Amino acid sequence: MPHPYFLMSLLYLSLVALGALASILTGLEIIPLFGSLKWLRVHLVTLGALSEIIFGLTPTLVATARRLPRPKMRWDIWLTLNAGLILLLIGIPTITRSLIISGGTLVGIAVILLIKQLIDMRSPQPRQEPSHGDGRRFYITGLSYLILGGLVGTGLWLGWSEALHIASPIEVHVHTNLWGFAAVILAGLLVDLYPSFANRPLAWPRAIPWIYWSMTFGALGLIMGPWLNISLFTVIGLVLHTLGSILLLVIVIKPLLGDRAAWTPGVWHLITSYVWFFLPVVVAPLIVARATDFPVQEISGSGGPILIFGWIVQFGYALVPYLFTRFFEPDQPARLGGTWLSLASVHVGAVLFWVSLFFPNVEQISRALAYGFWILSGLPILIGLWKGFRAGVQRVEEGQAVSPEE
Numbered sequence: 164m165p166h167p168y169f170l171m172s173l174l175y176l177s178l179v180a181l182g183a184l185a186s187i188l189t190g191l192e193i194i195p196l197f198g199s200l201k202w203l204r205v206h207l208v209t210l211g212a213l214s215e216i217i218f219g220l221t222p223t224l225v226a227t228a229r230r231l232p233r234p235k236m237r238w239d240i241w242l243t244l245n246a247g248l249i250l251l252l253i254g255i256p257t258i259t260r261s262l263i264i265s266g267g268t269l270v271g272i273a274v275i276l277l278i279k280q281l282i283d284m285r286s287p288q289p290r291q292e293p294s295h296g297d298g299r300r301f302y303i304t305g306l307s308y309l310i311l312g313g314l315v316g317t318g319l320w321l322g323w324s325e326a327l328h329i330a331s332p333i334e335v336h337v338h339t340n341l342w343g344f345a346a347v348i349l350a351g352l353l354v355d356l357y358p359s360f361a362n363r364p365l366a367w368p369r370a371i372p373w374i375y376w377s378m379t380f381g382a383l384g385l386i387m388g389p390w391l392n393i394s395l396f397t398v399i400g401l402v403l404h405t406l407g408s409i410l411l412l413v414i415v416i417k418p419l420l421g422d423r424a425a426w427t428p429g430v431w432h433l434i435t436s437y438v439w440f441f442l443p444v445v446v447a448p449l450i451v452a453r454a455t456d457f458p459v460q461e462i463s464g465s466g467g468p469i470l471i472f473g474w475i476v477q478f479g480y481a482l483v484p485y486l487f488t489r490f491f492e493p494d495q496p497a498r499l500g501g502t503w504l505s506l507a508s509v510h511v512g513a514v515l516f517w518v519s520l521f522f523p524n525v526e527q528i529s530r531a532l533a534y535g536f537w538i539l540s541g542l543p544i545l546i547g548l549w550k551g552f553r554a555g556v557q558r559v560e561e562g563q564a565v566s567p568e569e
């Protein structure tokens with residue numbers, strides 16, 4: 164039963180919208196900047212919304228792919244995760260060591276319990292349809308990276324990066340979570356869900372293990388590079404991870420070629436979100452090559468929101484409404500979310516944020532506009548999600564009101 168997780172993800176997504184509004188107001192100096200805003204903006208999306216959805220969804224997806232009975236709601240995992248998140252949301256902005264340690268530990272325990280649940284879900288018999296995706300190994304690997312990323316993240320304020328001999332702790336944290344956790348898990352979701360939302364199988368199912376291994380080892384290189392301060396590992400990791408991600412997009416795009424009706428705003432959202440995921444790959448060598456001309460610090464230090472809003476949030480615009488319809492309104496046709504307006508505005512927002520990194524004289528206004536466009540793109544989707552959720556709850560309430568009479 165993923166619903167309690169979906170409700171929490173809605174709560175965090177609503178806070179993301181508020182956070183974006185706060186970014187506009189602080190950027191334009193209408194309200195003073197509060198120190199934790201930057202941390203909250205990133206982690207309300209990644210730890211809040213993304214992890215809740217992954218926790219809710221993955222046991223159900225694995226059970227479906229392996230023809231196992233629908234898994235029972237694990238309230239122990241739900242409670243551990245959400246208690247941990249709340250402690251981190253209080254502890255990190257206020258830099259309270261005891262809360263950061265307890266919060267990080269609880270989130271870590273919740274992830275370990277989920278991994279165990281997924282590992283225990285073995286098929287009673289070998290699967291018959293090789294073309295049907297099985298994202299299980301992507302989820303288990305992505306969640307394992309989350310444990311490592313959470314460990315390094317929890318240690319950022321506690322100083323255990325030195326004990327672990329991590330040369331660049333923030334980079335290790337960001338790489339582990341974005342390339343290890345988020346990218347690998349989103350790849351698993353595409354593998355599992357594509358046949359049902361696109362009404363066709365992925366091209367070349369045999370490419371899926373290649374994608375899995377190149378992304379997994381790629382992420383490892385991207386972590387070991389800044390951990391040991393050996394750039395060669397980072398470069399090899401980046402190349403492997405990018406090749407895996409490109410192959411993933413190829414097997415997603417190929418079956419859609421020539422079918423114009425299939426190119427809905429939702430499909431465009433899913434596919435073009437990867438533009439903002441690949442951008443650091445294109446730009447990193449450029450930065451190295453032209454280090455004296457480019458504002459290197461700016462791009463490496465403040466580029467996070469582009470990845471978060473341009474890639475992860477945009478991916479969610481397509482997939483989350485589809486999932487909500489499937490779970491809350493099962494009698495309605497489930498489609499990927501998004502409209503042409505959300506598609507245009509999310510990209511305009513990312514371009515404007517990108518501009519702000521290169522042109523300090525327009526930084527304030529272009530960042531404020533970027534957040535404005537991101538709010539414009541996301542608000543109708545968020546309202547739609549709340550409506551879907553309400554309809555689902557109403558259905559349950561009416562069902563409960565009727566059933567005792569029957």
Ligand code: HEM
Pocket residue numbers: 201202205206209210251255267270309312313314316317319320333336337340341344345464465467468
């Ligand atoms: C237990 C989980 C986590 C903890 C304790 C944690 C903690 C932290 C801390 C302390 C920072 C440094 C903030 C600063 O320098 O102001 C940070 C930065 C960051 N974290 Fe996490 N984090 C966690 C999970 C995640 C996840 C799951 C993701 C992504 C999927 C993520 C992505 C990032 C990014 C992109 C930054 C850089 C932010 C920026 O420079 O704007 N973190 N995290």
